[in-house]
Every structure is written in C-alpha cells, then in structure tokens.
Amino acid sequence: EDKVVQSPLSLVVHEGDTVTLNCSYEVTNFRSLLWYKQEKKAPTFLFMLTSSGIEKKSGRLSSILDKKELFSILNITATQTGDSAVYLCAATTDSWGKFQFGAGTQVVVTP
Amino acid sequence: DTAVSQTPKYLVTQMGNDKSIKCEQNLGHDTMYWYKQDSKKFLKIMFSYNNKELIINETVPNRFSPKSPDKAHLNLHINSLELGDSAVYFCASSETGAGGYTFGSGTRLTVV
Numbered sequence: 001e002d003k004v005v006q007s008p009l010s011l012v013v014h015e016g017d018t019v020t021l022n023c024s025y026e027v028t029n030f031r032s033l034l035w036y037k038q039e040k041k042a043p044t045f046l047f048m049l050t051s052s053g054i055e056k057k058s059g060r061l062s063s064i065l066d067k068k069e070l071f072s073i074l075n076i077t078a079t080q081t082g083d084s085a086v087y088l089c090a091a092t093t094d095s096w097g098k099f100q101f102g103a104g105t106q107v108v109v110t111p
Numbered sequence: 112d113t114a115v116s117q118t119p120k121y122l123v124t125q126m127g128n129d130k131s132i133k134c135e136q137n138l139g140h141d142t143m144y145w146y147k148q149d150s151k152k153f154l155k156i157m158f159s160y161n162n163k164e165l166i167i168n169e170t171v172p173n174r175f176s177p178k179s180p181d182k183a184h185l186n187l188h189i190n191s192l193e194l195g196d197s198a199v200y201f202c203a204s205s206e207t208g209a210g211g212y213t214f215g216s217g218t219r220l221t222v223v
Contacts, residue, residue: 034212038152041216041217042115042201042215042216042217043154043214044214045213086152088152088154098159098167099156099212100156101153101154101155103152103153104152104153106152
C-alpha cells in the first residue's frame with residue numbers, strides 16, 4: 001500500500017528560527033514529490049522534486065529529495081509569522097498525476 | 112481571474128439529501144480531480160478525469176458520482192448524504208503527467 005509519512009505532526013517555533021520538515025514515502029512507480037503550503041483554504045504549490053540531490057529554493061524555503069532513502073525535507077529559514085500553516089507533501093505514483101498526500105505538518109511561528 | 116473555482120464554498124444540509132458541488136478551471140489543463148480533506152487535514156483522492164474520461168476512481172461509496180461535461184468542468188454529485196460525508200472537498204487540475212496541482216478554494220460540506 002502506498003504511503004507518505006510526514007514528521008513532525010506539529011511544531012511551534014519563534015520568529016527567526018529555522019525549521020526542517022520531513023517527508024518519507026513508499027509508493028510504487030514513483031514519479032515526483034510535491035510540497036504544498038495550506039493556510040486557511042486551498043493548498044498552494046511550493047516545489048516539485050523529481051531528481052535526487054538537487055536543491056530547489058524559493059526565498060527562505062528550500063527542499064531536496066533523496067530517492068535512494070525515499071525522503072524529502074523542506075527547510076524554512078528565518079521564519080516569520082506568515083509561515084504559520086500546514087505543510088503537505090505528496091508523492092505522485094503514476095503518469096496520471098495521482099498523488100498520495102501525507103497528513104501534513106502544522107507549523108506555528110510565534111512572534 | 113480564478114484558475115480553479117468551486118461552488119458553493121459552504122454547504123450545510125440534512126442527512127439523506129442529495130447535493131452537487133461544481134468545479135471549473137480556466138487553465139487549459141486536461142486532468143481534473145476531486146479530493147476529500149478530513150478533519151485531520153488528510154487529503155485523499157476520490158476521482159480523476161482526463162479529457163472527460165474517468166481514470167482514477169478510488170474506494171468511494173457509489174453515492175458519490177462525478178460528472179465531466181467537458182475538460183474544463185468536473186462536478187461532484189452526492190446522494191443520500193451521511194454525517195461522515197462532512198469534510199472539505201477540493202477540486203484540482205493539472206497537465207497530465209506534469210505534476211503540480213492547482214487547487215480550488217474548497218467546499219466545506221456539513222451534514223447535520
């Protein structure tokens with residue numbers, strides 16, 4: 001059975017801290033791994049990772065994929081209160097874009 | 112210009128009723144999806160359509176019936192609503208095989 005596991009489930013940090021979110025996956029016919037940020041409404045796309053070892057960056061966020069060990073991490077540096085959200089990762093398992101989502105990590109950034 | 116739009120945003124209804132949620136995308140994507148997000152924020156795929164054809168149909172009660180009149184629309188009809196159907200339902204679209212979903216803003220369904 002395909003599964004995606006995220007850790008931790010939740011964390012609270014102070015502004016300026018760095019957070020690292022983990023996502024491990026066991027899926028058949030893996031194609032790519034995606035990270036999303038979900039605040040009050042729809043998840044918004046952050047990164048898509050298909051190759052091992054290549055870091056993707058967007059501002060204070062970065063992510064990397066390890067296809068040998070079957071995991072990905074999402075880093076957020078110099079956190080701000082606006083980073084408070086649920087961060088979801090998802091692994092796509094076939095050519096039709098069927099994604100298996102993890103349960104998410106709730107991040108709370110306090111002033 | 113909303114890329115993926117769902118209506119209604121909120122839906123409160125009694126058990127046993129039949130309701131529909133509509134979804135439209137103006138991105139020119141050829142694949143659309145319905146996801147159910149439960150109270151624990153876990154997103155689970157329900158259906159996927161590619162160019163009006165059903166390609167993914169997960170283990171979902173047959174009270175749920177998707178309909179895609181064209182590739183820009185994917186509607187979800189639910190018969191005989193039950194309390195356990197209460198959740199947020201997200202529509203999404205993507206280019207086939209390209210990854211990267213665009214999600215609608217969700218429909219919060221509450222069955223009382």
